[in-house]
Amino acid sequence: MxxxxxxxxxxxxxxxxxxxxxxxxxxxxxxxxxxxxxxxxxxxxxxxxxxxxxxxRPDEQPDWPDLKTLVAIAIAAITMVAYAYALKPLGFLIPTAVCAGILSFQISPRALPAALTGLALSIGLFIIFKYILGLGLQPVPKTWLG
Incomplete structure (x- = not known):
């Protein structure tokens, strides 16, 4: 309470x-x-x-998550903060693929499907944001583009 x-x-x-x-x-x-x-x-x-x-109106007996759940929440939060910092120097595709892959792995801990999900989300979201919504996203680090 x-x-x-x-x-x-x-x-x-x-x-x-x-x-x-x-x-x-x-x-x-x-x-x-x-x-x-x-x-x-x-x-x-x-x-x-x-x-x-x-x-x-506080809850009489709040149910606190177990340690495993708290660790998963901490990993997700750290991943999202790292994602925010990585977007500018690394572009959109790489950080989004890594972040989506990590979060997908937390939902279903199978490496290959998580990696494929991260990759597909990264490419799909880039297409939507860049070409449909017209946002000025950098796909990869600027140094890679010359």
């Missing part, structure tokens, strides 16, 4: 910091009504409401 309340306070503090960061965003004169400031403020408001619910 206490852990839910503590987590609710942490969520509210994080949401307030998120909203404060949203107010620092510079907007241009050509922005839409739900622009670069409004949407993060709305998300922060929803997070504050969720934190309040956790404080006011």
């Amino acid at each position: 206490t852990t839910d309340r503590i987590f609710g306070v942490v969520v509210i503090l994080g949401a307030l910091a998120y909203i404060a960061g949203a107010f620092q965003i510079q907007t241009s004169f050509l922005s839409d009504p739900v622009g670069s400031k409004t949407f993060p403020v709305i998300l922060g408001g929803v997070a504050i409401l969720c934190g309040l619910v956790m404080i006011l």
Whole structure:
């Protein structure tokens, strides 16, 4: 019960910091009504409401995950942070394939299907993001392209 309340306070503090960061965003004169400031403020408001619910109505007996699950969550979180840092220097395809492969392996621990899933997701998402949505993604490191 206490852990839910503590987590609710942490969520509210994080949401307030998120909203404060949203107010620092510079907007241009050509922005839409739900622009670069409004949407993060709305998300922060929803997070504050969720934190309040956790404080006011905590779970009587929360079920904590076992050690194996906590390790899997930590591996997934570290993978996602490493992915974010690897995107710019390594391009889209390589980090996405590795990240998707690791996460796929966590879901079903078979190496070959996980590697193929990572590769297929990497190529498929690149095609969607680059050619259908028109995002300016770099497929591989810039040094490879000359």
